[in-house]
Amino acid sequence: MSLSRAFILFVALAPLTFGASKEIVELQRDVAMLQDQVRNVQKSLDEKVTAIQTLVQQTLDSVNKTNTAVALMERGFNDAMKQQQASVSAPVASVGTKLDQMAEDFRAVRESVLDMNTRMGKLDAKMADLQNLINTIKAPPPPPPGSTSPTGAPDAAQAGPPPGMQAETAYTNAYRDYLGGKYELAMPEFNDYLKYFSNTQFASNVQFYIGDIYYKKQDYTNALQAFDNVLERFPDGNKTADAHYMKGIALMQLGRNDSAAREFRDVYSSYPDTDLAAKAKARLKELGLNVGATNTKAKRR
Numbered sequence: 001m002s003l004s005r006a007f008i009l010f011v012a013l014a015p016l017t018f019g020a021s022k023e024i025v026e027l028q029r030d031v032a033m034l035q036d037q038v039r040n041v042q043k044s045l046d047e048k049v050t051a052i053q054t055l056v057q058q059t060l061d062s063v064n065k066t067n068t069a070v071a072l073m074e075r076g077f078n079d080a081m082k083q084q085q086a087s088v089s090a091p092v093a094s095v096g097t098k099l100d101q102m103a104e105d106f107r108a109v110r111e112s113v114l115d116m117n118t119r120m121g122k123l124d125a126k127m128a129d130l131q132n133l134i135n136t137i138k139a140p141p142p143p144p145p146g147s148t149s150p151t152g153a154p155d156a157a158q159a160g161p162p163p164g165m166q167a168e169t170a171y172t173n174a175y176r177d178y179l180g181g182k183y184e185l186a187m188p189e190f191n192d193y194l195k196y197f198s199n200t201q202f203a204s205n206v207q208f209y210i211g212d213i214y215y216k217k218q219d220y221t222n223a224l225q226a227f228d229n230v231l232e233r234f235p236d237g238n239k240t241a242d243a244h245y246m247k248g249i250a251l252m253q254l255g256r257n258d259s260a261a262r263e264f265r266d267v268y269s270s271y272p273d274t275d276l277a278a279k280a281k282a283r284l285k286e287l288g289l290n291v292g293a294t295n296t297k298a299k300r301r
Contacts (some may be wrong), residue, residue, distance in 0.1 A: 161196035171202050175209070183213045204230060204237025211243070215250060224250040241271045245280060257287055265291065 070101060161170075172190035189208045190213075197203065211226030230243035248263030264280040268291050271277050281291055 016086055017262075041102070048074070053234075061215050161192075165196065167197040167202075170197070171206065174206070178213070183216065187213055201238070204234030204239050207234060208239035208243055211246060211250075216245065218253075220250045220253040224254065241267060241276050243276070244270075246278050248280070248283065252287075261287055261289055 009217045012198075044221045056084050132180035168301070170189065171192050174186050174193060177183075177186035177189060181217045187210065190210050193206050194203060207226060211230065214220075214226055223249060227247040230237065230239055231247070234240070244267045248260040248267070251260035251263065261284060264283050267280040267283075268277045284291060
């Protein structure tokens with residue numbers, strides 16, 4: 001009698017067991033399909049990042065070649081000036097025309113280099129956005145609301161920019177507020193950019209604009225620190241020369257005229273034939289000094 005009851009119970013439960021197994025198989029198949037989709041997306045992103053890295057490398061090579069050409073042109077320009085100065089028989093008008101033409105050519109090449117640097121900065125920002133997207137996909141899914149870590153504490157926030165924040169858009173918004181004089185908005189936006197995108201080419205610009213905001217607010221101590229950060233963190237950035245000059249201006253405002261004079265001389269010697277060199281020379285004159293002075297004591301305000 002017990003054997004018969006057991007057989008009847010087995011027959012009754014068999015469909016339930018078969019149905020549960022079927023649901024597990026379907027769930028496993030769905031998980032496998034989801035994993036394949038994630039791998040396909042990651043593969044596609046990796047290919048895009050590789051392509052962009054190749055493009056950036058090609059752009060860097062092109063910039064290096066252009067910089068070399070600029071250096072050669074500048075050297076030729078200086079040699080031509082020396083030859084023209086040494087030659088007393090050449091007509092003065094002809095010399096002036098040739099020098100003007102060479103200066104115009106040199107200015108055009110420099111503008112091309114600046115334009116190329118801007119494009120590289122945009123590519124840099126796009127690479128940072130793609131890398132953040134890849135990191136987001138690779139990260140494990142967030143736990144259900146209210147869940148805790150094995151230690152019993154809530155899970156910490158993931159590192160990286162907030163969802164939807166992109167380097168190029170963040171820079172454009174902050175720079176627009178900066179140009180519009182909305183410094184209270186621009187300052188935290190610039191700080192967020194440095195926090196999440198400090199490896200992009202525009203980071204040096206951002207650090208400089210932070211210093212300029214402090215300067216415009218007459219907070220010369222923080223301005224000096226910000227300009228020092230430009231020189232220390234981004235010595236080869238777009239704003240190195242400007243940071244040297246503005247550092248000198250901030251030092252003047254703090255009454256440290258001797259240190260300011262050293263900055264202005266560095267600008268004059270490192271960036272000759274530029275507007276900044278002329279401004280630095282004017283500041284030295286304002287301090288009662290000249291470009292070649294080394295031990296002259298700066299006048300005090």
